[in-house]
Amino acid sequence: xxxxxxxxxxxxxxxxxxxxxxxxxxxxxxxxxxxxxxxxxxxxxxxxxxxxxxxxxxxxxxxxxxxxxxxxxxxxxxxxxxxxxxxxxxxxxxxxxxxxxxxxxxxxxxxxxxxxxxxxxxxxxxxxxxxxxxxxxxxxxxxxxxxxxxxxxxxxxxxxxxxxxxxxxxxxxxxxxxxxxxxxxxxxxxxxxxxxxxxxxxxxxxxxxxxxxxxxxxxxxxxxxxxxxxxxxxxxxxxxxxxxxxxxxxxxxxxxxxxxxxxxxxxxxxxx
Numbered sequence: 001x002x003x004x005x006x007x008x009x010x011x012x013x014x015x016x017x018x019x020x021x022x023x024x025x026x027x028x029x030x031x032x033x034x035x036x037x038x039x040x041x042x043x044x045x046x047x048x049x050x051x052x053x054x055x056x057x058x059x060x061x062x063x064x065x066x067x068x069x070x071x072x073x074x075x076x077x078x079x080x081x082x083x084x085x086x087x088x089x090x091x092x093x094x095x096x097x098x099x100x101x102x103x104x105x106x107x108x109x110x111x112x113x114x115x116x117x118x119x120x121x122x123x124x125x126x127x128x129x130x131x132x133x134x135x136x137x138x139x140x141x142x143x144x145x146x147x148x149x150x151x152x153x154x155x156x157x158x159x160x161x162x163x164x165x166x167x168x169x170x171x172x173x174x175x176x177x178x179x180x181x182x183x184x185x186x187x188x189x190x191x192x193x194x195x196x197x198x199x200x201x202x203x204x205x206x207x208x209x210x211x212x213x214x215x216x217x218x219x220x221x222x223x224x225x226x227x228x229x230x231x232x233x234x235x236x237x238x239x240x241x242x243x244x245x246x247x248x249x250x251x252x253x254x255x256x257x258x259x260x261x262x263x264x265x266x267x268x269x270x271x272x
Contacts, residue, residue, distance in 0.1 A: 006070070008257040011072055014074055015250040018119070019243065031232050037080070039073075043096075044071045048065055056069055075083060084233040085233075088227060095120030096229055097223075101220075116198045130147075141179070155175075159214070161214035161224045163178070181222070183219055189204035
């Protein structure tokens with residue numbers, strides 16, 4: 001009776017967490033490069049009220065143990081790193097990764113470990129540096145910030161990340177810069193820090209972060225598509241379905257608490 005009440009409480013807490021994650025997913029349905037989260041549950045350790053009995057051939061049969069579950073808890077809150085849909089903008093500095101990998105960005109020159117992002121809405125600042133919307137430097141292959149010379153009047157970016165410059169005299173040639181990407185062994189191990197960015201952790205990469213080139217078969221990085229952005233991978237149909245399931249689960253667990261309370265009330269009233 002008391003166990004059922006606490007099991008109901010654990011269920012309500014779990015579904016509340018699930019609703020929190022669903023709400024965040026729906027809020028970011030139009031966020032560039034956003035990856036949806038999902039909640040996985042696991043049962044709490046069961047209470048054993050009677051142990052097993054080993055069978056003895058011809059003398060006694062085996063008896064199974066008796067266990068009562070104690071509720072549910074959140075097993076994990078992971079991130080679904082499936083690709084989002086492409087949005088065509090025709091802006092030269094808007095980039096989308098077609099495949100695996102993350103853009104590497106840093107806040108300043110003293111930052112040793114770069115932040116990672118799938119949001120490619122970049123721009124050139126007044127110093128002709130390629131930066132994010134928040135002013136973070138976009139890194140080239142090798143880990144250096146990208147700065148275009150003054151004589152460059154226009155440029156294009158190839159699928160391998162190479163920046164092809166057009167100069168004042170009308171000539172065109174590749175620059176020394178190539179948009180860098182970072183491969184992550186375990187993307188679920190990345191830490192979300194806001195602003196469409198992730199921070200590498202000890203469980204995302206066992207080795208040092210290396211900024212490599214795009215569209216590299218050896219590294220496994222995807223191609224870079226200029227003039228497009230990767231949108232959120234949130235599926236509204238699935239999110240609303242999960243919301244209904246979470247709501248009904250919350251209601252069912254609240255009914256467990258109500259029923260347990262009614263039983264307790266009957267026990268208290270036995271003496272009347």
